[in-house]
Amino acid sequence: MTEAERHRLMLNVLKDRPFASVRDLLAVVEASPATIRRDINKLHAAGTVRKVFGGIATTELGSGLEPLAARPFEENQMLQVAEKKAIAEAAAALVRDGDSLIIHGGSTCYLFALLLAQRNLRIFTNSMPMAAALWQKGSCHLTLGGGDLYREPGILHASGAPPPEFYASKFFLGAQSITHAGMFESHPLIVRETEMLLTRADEVIILADSRKFGFRARYPVMPFSRIDTLITDDRITEANHKMLTDAGVRVIIAKARPETERG
CATH class of the missing domain: 3.40.50.1360 (Rossmann fold)
Incomplete structure (x- = not known):
């Protein structure tokens, strides 16, 4: 599996959730944990995802939940x-x-x-x-x-x-x-x-x-x-x-x- 294919699969995981752990990514990407972590670093550097503890997150959230505006x-x-x-x-x-x-x-x-x-x-x-x-x-x-x-x-x-x-x-x-x-x-x-x-x-x-x-x-x-x-x-x-x-x-x-x- 090429790097581009791995990145595409990793981004697909975030289409229906805001977070994905390394374990989640291992379930869909044929690669070692070390490779997954290197891919996370590259996607984070490109601004495509945010690197968070134990995995990746979307840069923004869109959902049907009731909005709550930040108050002073x-x-x-x-x-x-x-x-x-x-x-x-x-x-x-x-x-x-x-x-x-x-x-x-x-x-x-x-x-x-x-x-x-x-x-x-x-x-x-x-x-x-x-x-x-x-x-x-x-x-x-x-x-x-x-x-x-x-x-x-x-x-x-x-x-x-x-x-x-x-x-x-x-x-x-x-x-x-x-x-x-x-x-x-x-x-x-x-x-x-x-x-x-x-x-x-x-x-x-x-x-x-x-x-x-x-x-x-x-x-x-x-x-x-x-x-x-x-x-x-x-x-x-x-x-x-x-x-x-x-x-x-x-x-x-x-x-x-x-x-x-x-x-």
Whole structure:
């Protein structure tokens, strides 16, 4: 089988799904894993696909799912507040003093980071709102990603920069959308930063309230095979819970409490 034929078959796999693992590609292409990985690198360099952990992804997503427009950070802070606080508390319970963590941007991760501000931790973030809050209110060791400030997603990003010299036991991040195909985002810079930071963490933990399921975001970020744990609220449907557990994702359900019950 020629290289051109292999590439055609690999691209065909992505016609009805946003992700394909190396194992998926081996099932349709007569080649060794090493050859498949070289082909992935060539397709990625050509801009035909995106290289992701364990395989390839489409450059964009088109589906019949309900669209979910990305909202400004300030507006997101006002939505599902009780659920987000419960998720943040459940996430904080997974952290041990002395841990090194990567925490991505997003309103739920922001609340989570505030709970860690006074703990003995090393935290890396490229989120400006989070960094400002931890600087003002925290005593933890804080490392910032470098680069230019992109105000819409609220992150620092340096085009072409190598991954940071920071290694974490856990990578916490939010999600714009969760579907049967994995995690998706609406801003390409968030995708690029996430893909880079995935190489610097052992465990990936998603913080996503239940309204994120079933909506559409444009850019695929990672398949379920790269997600270790997902923390959500108790409004998740049985079908979505089963979708995650069937894919091997550990699911933690955080029960939101009325504000009057909070101390």
